[in-house]
Amino acid sequence: MAQLYFYYSSMNAGKSTHLLQSSYNYQERGLATAIYTAKIDDRFAKGKVTSRLGIDADAFLFDDEINLFKDVEHKNQVEKLDCVLIDEAQFLSTEQVKQLTDIVDLLHIPVLAYGIRTDFLGETFSGSAALLAWADKLVELKTICHCGRKANFVIRHDENGKAVQAGKQVEVGGNERYEPLCRAHFKQLVWQ
Ligand SMILES: [Zn+2]
Numbered sequence: 001m002a003q004l005y006f007y008y009s010s011m012n013a014g015k016s017t018h019l020l021q022s023s024y025n026y027q028e029r030g031l032a033t034a035i036y037t038a039k040i041d042d043r044f045a046k047g048k049v050t051s052r053l054g055i056d057a058d059a060f061l062f063d064d065e066i067n068l069f070k071d072v073e074h075k076n077q078v079e080k081l082d083c084v085l086i087d088e089a090q091f092l093s094t095e096q097v098k099q100l101t102d103i104v105d106l107l108h109i110p111v112l113a114y115g116i117r118t119d120f121l122g123e124t125f126s127g128s129a130a131l132l133a134w135a136d137k138l139v140e141l142k143t144i145c146h147c148g149r150k151a152n153f154v155i156r157h158d159e160n161g162k163a164v165q166a167g168k169q170v171e172v173g174g175n176e177r178y179e180p181l182c183r184a185h186f187k188q189l190v191w192q
């Protein structure tokens with residue numbers, strides 16, 4: 001039975017590595033995968049998923065316009081697909097998460113979506129909210145706060161190292177730095 005998996009974390013730590021390892025596990029057995037990642041800006045014509053450990057893989061890009069069900073259905077007709085992997089899944093629209101459920105339910109292809117649960121203000125992303133609601137399996141990839149507790153949140157520092165308390169959900173090409181924090185430390189810095 002194909003299923004929709006949502007692997008979520010408070011920030012990028014380890015997420016892409018896990019995705020690339022999962023894709024490799026399929027390919028090692030002679031099975032075909034398709035990887036998608038978000039087209040967040042126009043700097044890159046081609047997609048790539050890159051792990052901090054130094055491995056990477058080519059990826060198809062998704063934006064707001066693409067119908068992921070139709071796209072996967074077409075690719076699956078050209079070459080039979082055994083697994084679809086989505087990085088930066090927090091940027092999917094609610095409608096696109098529905099399309100992922102159709103890939104699972106109608107095409108019977110498992111979908112592994114990887115994303116960040118909340119933004120730097122503690123608000124959910126559209127894609128993550130829908131995936132938390134509709135995925136068959138939820139898997140938390142844990143990161144740790146500097147105090148040792150589990151980090152559920154992420155904070156954005158500006159160039160002076162100060163916690164950012166307002167702004168756009170996605171900052172492209174900035175010098176901001178992200179840090180995983182437990183809820184208690186997040187509240188001290190952002191919800192004060
Ligand atoms: Zn903490």
